[in-house]
Amino acid sequence: MVSPAEYQADCLYRVLLPEGMTHPVLYETVKALRDKVAWFEGIVVVPEYRRRGIGLQVKRFVDRWAAQHHADFIISSPSNAAARRLNEETGHKVLEPGVDLVFKLADFDTGEESRVVFPVERGMDPTGVVDAVRQLRVPHGRSLRFGQYPVPAGAGVDLDGREHHVPAWDYGRIGWFEWDARGYRGMVFAPAPGMRVG
């Protein structure tokens, strides 16, 4: 149900790094994704017990559990209105459809941040699944900073023979998420840097 974001880390590595190549920023980013980010698969409450607060309790428990297991952030993919609302109620930032969740390597002790920004590999489901993320605790040292970037029409590139979510990044702005103890607080906008690896 909840686990380290290994699948996302593997996708990122596989999609962006042709065999035999190395890239230090990508390597460190993938490591931070594995070490500091949790992935929540989903939650189902038996229909006759819905709207009694069980979903809220489970979601809060999962967030706490992930934080206790050293996750700074948790990501999930709510697939309907109820799940989106549940995420918002528990302090998660729920993205709009067609908007990419992005992240970059950041050192929260020194304030240094990488200029290379990566998208979360969201899979192929076009049926209204969106991304949601929440900061679970104040990060220290090397971790990730999350934000959002709209997908410009027709900007997908094909690095490995299939469509995916790497848009042309070098224009527009990224909204970087800000958090407080209650969850998502707002966005700080910054110009989108060039995001190609290599």
Ligand SMILES: CC(C)(COP(=O)(O)OP(=O)(O)OC[C@H]1O[C@@H](n2cnc3c(N)ncnc32)[C@H](O)[C@@H]1OP(=O)(O)O)[C@@H](O)C(=O)NCCC(=O)NCCS
């Ligand atoms: C999503 C789901 C887990 C919510 O579980 P739940 O126990 O009913 O949720 P809660 O009672 O804790 O609801 C908490 C809040 O979530 C929101 N919410 C829950 N169900 C909702 C619905 N059908 N429509 C809109 N908002 C909803 C509300 O804000 C609700 O607070 P409120 O009841 O005070 O208005 C449940 O509807 C479910 O199992 N759905 C089918 C499986 C599913 O779609 N899972 C998500 C896949 S990612």
